[in-house]
Each structure stands twice: as C-alpha cells, then as structure tokens.
Amino acid sequence: MSDAAEGLAALRTAEGEAALTAAREAANGDPLAAAAALRARGHPPHVAAAALTQTDLRARAAGKFGDDAGRMFFTRDGLQQATRGVVAARRAARLAAFSGVRRIADLCCGIGADAIAFARAGLTVHAVDADPVTAQVAAANAELLGLADRIVVACADAASVELAGFDAVFCDPARRSGGRRVFDPGAYSPSWDFLAALPSRLPSTVLKLGPGIDHALIPSLAEAEWVSVSGDVVEAAFWHGPLAEVPRRATVIRGADSGAELTGSGDRLGDVGPVRDVLYDPGGAVVRAHLVAELADRLDATLLDPTIAYLTGDTAVTTPFARAYRIEDVLPFSLKRLRAALRERGVGRVTIKKRGSALVPEQLRRELRLDGPAEATVVLTRIRSRPYALLVSPL
C-alpha cells in the first residue's frame, strides 16, 4: 500500500477521526505548531501528517463543495481537477431528467464530485479511476456522504469498462500532466481517440472538456455547452446522441444561484450598428459558445464591429449574460486625445478593458500619466476596423 493509501486508511479509523478533529482544532495557520499539538496528543506521525493534509485540503475545498467539504476526503490533484459542486449538480439534474437515464458509467471519477452529484440526482453510478488512491478517496466520499448504495467505485482503466447495460456514459478526462494544465486534447488521458469514439459505443455520452476546446472538434450533431461560474469559464461539455438538445448552450452560474442558459445555433454573425448609449460586454461562456448574435436579439442590441464581441443598445437591459456600461464618450484612438479627455475629467485611476486591440493596458496606463481624484473605465476596441477608446461607466 502506498503512503497516501495508508494515510487515508488510517484516517478512516476511530483514531484517525480523533486526529482529524484535533487537526481541525489546531489549524490556526501554523503547520509546525499544529503538528506538535497532534503529536502531544499521542497521534503517530503518519496519522498526524495525513490528518493535517486532509484538514488543509478540506479548507481549500470549501469554495467548490460548501458544507460537504468538511466531511469529504481529497487528494491535492483530485481537488484541483474536481468539478465544482454547483456545476456537477446542474449537469446531473439535466441528465436525470432524460427519461431512460438511470444507470451511468463515470469513466474518470476522480475524487467523485460528478459521481456524487449523479447519485444525488437519483442515478446509479459505476465510477472508475485508474489511480488507486483517487479511487479509494472516491469510494470513501460516496460512503461518507451516505451514497454508497448508489455509487460503486472501482480502480480500473476507462478502456476496460464494458458499456453494455448503462443508459449513459460520462467522462471527464485528466487534463493535467506533471501538475500542469494540458490544453491540447491530444494530451488528455484517456486519449482523445478513446473519448471521441465513446458515442459510437453508447450514444448517450457526455464529455467534460477544457473551455478552450477547439470548435473544429465538436461533432456535427452534438451539443457543445460552455459553463461559467462567477465570471470564470470553467468547462465545456459535449452532449451526444439523444442528450444533445441544441447546437450550442452557454450556462452562466453566479454564486450559489441556479444559473441561466442561452442557447442557439452558434453560427450566426449578428448585425452591426452605430454606437448607441449602452455597451454590453458578453460573458466568456456566451463568447466561447458563439452565441453573441443570440444575445444581441435578447438585448435588442447590435455589434460595434462584425468581428468583435461588444454589443451596443439604446437602453440597459438587465441580463446575466453580459455586463452593461453607459457610454460617455467615443474617441477615435490617439494617446493624446485619450489623455486629454481623461485629464479634463480629473481622472487619476483608470480601469482598462479591451477586445480587438493590441494595446497593453499596463503600458497604456503608464503612458497616460494620469493624476486626479476621479476614476474611469476605458474600453479599447475597433469599430468598423478602426481603433477606438470608449469612456464608459458601469451600470
């Protein structure tokens, strides 16, 4: 048994429980003092070390898993790669709503975040992970969260799982190598070829992928979804076969809210119009899903430039899919003109946003040499291919 496996096994005993409680009480930011406190209570060094590691990981996991974090076990890599609870719960609820989806295979279960969400949504889960400690952690989590009757965990290679008898298959491949994030699907584990072939084995396939996935890899009949949480695009997912409902979807989740969805074809260009009173900066999930034209329809807005994802409209419509700004001034870009406009307004602090501009905000900020009490937001962009600076204020 590896050290990590032994440490985990030790924590699942009564003595381990006591060590975890002591570690939680001793966790005051000073790891040496905490280790000394555990040793003073008679916990053997390997149990004390495992308890302190878990306590640290549980504290880090609170953002992803809320109250569950304090009861779950983690590995460092497993926590980093795990799906946030709110994202996993949404996906699981959608899957469980398809009639006929009851038994699901989770081929790369990690520490079990998606498997747990599937089980809570009422599905029966066969979860596998190729890494023995990770699989051990997933099994412990299923048990600790009272879901062991719905989740069976095995340590196995995804390729060895026979898919007959399952209604759906989910795979969230490892997108890290040597602790670093991997962007090339060719470096995913299991391989891209294995993932791409899954729908031919079981049509109801869902793949979780990196948000930067190349659109050229989206199969023609699949749905591609991008998900953002509190403004960060956290993943893409391909929904295959009967699970594909629309060509493209942007799912926007803020905090613990239930999320909002924008759907469409993903191949519309959108109309271009003159600069109006309001500027919209669409969120990353909308932009990545190529749904800016669909958003423009909802907001009664038009593009400033055919190739750039800024929209403009007459009145501010409240939307979860974009940030809105009042446009105060529209300046064809010149450093001198921008500096003069900002100085005239007494601006000393400037927030610089940009799309379609090669300017480097930090460098521009230095070159502006501003000094004044007021604050302003400057948007650098192109309008009909020409560079512009827009002075805007958040709405």
Ligand SMILES: C[S@@+](CC[C@H](N)C(=O)[O-])C[C@H]1O[C@@H](n2cnc3c(N)ncnc32)[C@H](O)[C@@H]1O
């Ligand atoms: C991104 S993580 C999965 C995270 C999981 N969905 C969660 O939310 O907790 C990917 C996992 O795939 C596992 N893995 C990589 N290659 C595999 C293979 N060929 N078969 C099974 N598991 C594999 C890794 O050990 C890792 O735990």
